Amino acid sequence: MATTIKDIARVAGVSPSTVSRILSNKQTLYSGYATETITRVKQIAEDLNYRKNRSAIELVTKTSQVLGIILSATPTNFAQEIISGIQKEASLHHMDTIIAYAGEDDDALQLQALKTISERSVKGILLLGITLSPTNEHFLRSADIPYIFLSVAQSEPDLHFIASNDFDIGYQATQYLINHGHHDIAFVGANLESCVGHLRLDGYRQALKEHHITYHDDYVIGGNWLYVDGVHAVNILQTQVNLTAILAGSDLVAAGVMNRARQLNRVIPSDLSVMGIDGTLLCDVIYPQLTSIKQSFYEMGVQGTKQIIEKTHIESAYTSISIKDGASVTTH
C-alpha cells in the first residue's frame, strides 16, 4: 500500500490539506507555514517513502505537465535530433514527454497512437514526420488539444507546422551544383509521391529553368529516401555518360550513391559530385565527407515545443536551411 498525504498527515498530526500545500509548495499563497511544520512534514514524507500520485493530481487539476509526441514508425535518423530539441525545451519548462509510435501508412496504428496520447491530459501534441489520413485528421482536430506538425509541412492552412521549406531545399541544392559548373544533374531517391518529394523536385526544376538547363526526365529517379534507393539509382544512371552530379533525396541515399559509384570505379568527387539532403551526423562519418543541405532539426523540436507551451495561437514557421560543406562536390 503506497503512502498518501493522509498517512503523512496522520503521522505529522496535521491535516491532509496542510501536507498537500507544503508538498506542492503552495504556502506562498498564504502567509506561510511554520518552518518547523514544513521541515517536519517533508521529513515524514521522505521517511514514509511518499510518491505523488500523478493520476490523482491530473484528475483534480485537469491539466498536466506532459507533452505528447507522435512518431512515424520509420526509423528516420533525424527524428532523434528533433526529439532532443523537444526534450531540451520541455525540461526547461519542467515538462515530461510521452512518446507513441504510429505507422506511416497504417491508419489504424495512427489512430491508436492518437488515442493513446489524447486520452491523457497532455498539454499539447507534437507530430513528427507524419501526415494524417482525413479521418485521423478529424479525430485530432476534435480532441481539443493544441497540436503542431514537425518536419513535414501540411497543405491545409489550419494544420500548423514547423518544417523546412522543401522547395527551397531542392532549389538551393541544385543552384549550388550549378554554381559549381554542373549541368547534367540527377535527382534521386526522393519519394515523389510525397508532398516533400514533390516540392523538392519543383525546386530542382525551377533552378534548372532559371539557368536555362533543359529538364531531363531520365535524370529523376524516385525512391523512398533509403540507402538502397541510392544504389538502385546509380545502377540505372550508368548509361548516362554526360552526368557529372547527383542530388540525393537524403544523406542516406547519398551514401548509397557514393558506395555504388565507387564499386563501378567512379571516383568521388572527381568523376561524380554527390550532394545530400538533411545534414545529419552521417555526413561526417562517411568518406569522402558529404556536402549536404542541412536542416535545423533540433530547432524544429525547440520551436514546436515553445509554440505549444508559450503560445495561445499556434502558427506555422519554416526553420532555416544551410549548406554543409563536405568533400563530395567539386567544380566541373
Add this chain to the structure above:
Amino acid sequence: MATTIKDIARVAGVSPSTVSRILSNKQTLYSGYATETITRVKQIAEDLNYRKNRSAIELVTKTSQVLGIILSATPTNFAQEIISGIQKEASLHHMDTIIAYAGEDDDALQLQALKTISERSVKGILLLGITLSPTNEHFLRSADIPYIFLSVAQSEPDLHFIASNDFDIGYQATQYLINHGHHDIAFVGANLESCVGHLRLDGYRQALKEHHITYHDDYVIGGNWLYVDGVHAVNILQTQVNLTAILAGSDLVAAGVMNRARQLNRVIPSDLSVMGIDGTLLCDVIYPQLTSIKQSFYEMGVQGTKQIIEKTHIESAYTSISIKDGASVTTH
C-alpha cells in the same frame, strides 16, 4: 468542457455504470446488455465526442497499461533499435510507453527522470544504457515497481539486466582477428573507466593470452565510443609499424579509424584490418562495409518488455552476439 460518462448516461437515459461497463466491454462478466442499449450508448459516445479519462481510470484501478523507459541522454545509435523492440512487444500487449531522458553523469537529472516515471502508475521501468548512482539506485528500489536494465550489465546481483556479455564481445572479436592471421592488434575507443569497456578489454586480453600473444600496453587507447576517438587513436598508433589490425570499441569508432587511416594513405583492409562492435546500420553504409560484432539490440527490447509484462520474477539474461561480415578485415 469534455464529455464524461455521466453526460452520455444522461442523454442515453441510463446510469453511468451502464455506460462504463459498455464502453470498457465488461458486459461479459454479467449476462450482457441488450444489443439495442449497447449500440445506442456507443453511438451517443461517438456523437458527443467522448474521450476516456486515463487519469480517472488509473486512479481507481491503481494500474495502467504504461511502460516507463528511461534513456541515457547520449544519442547512442542503437537506442533506437532497443526502443523498436520494446514498442513492438508492448503494442502486442496493448501497452503504451512513456520515455524520460536522464543525463549520464548528472545524478539530479537521473533522479528527475526516475521521479517522472515512478510517479505515474507504470507497470514497469526499462532503463536503457544507464548506470545509476547509489542514491538513485536506492530510490528505484524503494519505488516498488518492477524494473530491468537494458544493454548495460549490472554488477549488483539484484539489479537485473538484459545485455550482451561484454567479455565475450572482446574475446570473440579478438579471436576472429587472430584467426585471420593477425598478431599485432590494437583495441581503441572504448571507455575504459566503464564496466562495459573494462570487460571488453578483459576479453581482448584473454584471447591474446590463449594464443600466446604478448599483451602490449601501447596497443590499447581509450576513448568514449565516439568517431573522434577512432581518429585520435589512429593518430597515436601511426608509429606502430607492426600493427595490422584494429578492434574498435564501437562501429562509430571504427568509422573514425577507417577514415583517418585512409587520410594517411593506408588502404583498408589490405594495409589495415578494422573491426567494429555493435553491428548497427552504419556497418552497411560506410565503405568498405564494416565487419563487426553484432549485438541483439532489438531482442534486448523485446526480452526486457516480456520480462516486465509476463514475469513475476525478473531475471538477468544475455542476448546473443554474432559476427557480422563486412569487407574491412582480411587475412594477414
Add this chain to the structure above:
DNA sequence: TTGTACGCGTTATCAT
C-alpha cells in the same frame, strides 16, 4: 497559520 468539505471521472460492489 491550519482545518473541513467537496469534487474531479471512473470502476467495483452490492443491490434490484
Add this chain to the structure above:
DNA sequence: ATGATAACGCGTACAA
C-alpha cells in the same frame, strides 16, 4: 439487465 453508492488520492474554496 441495470442502478445506486462508495472509493481512488489529491487540490482548493471556504471556514476558523
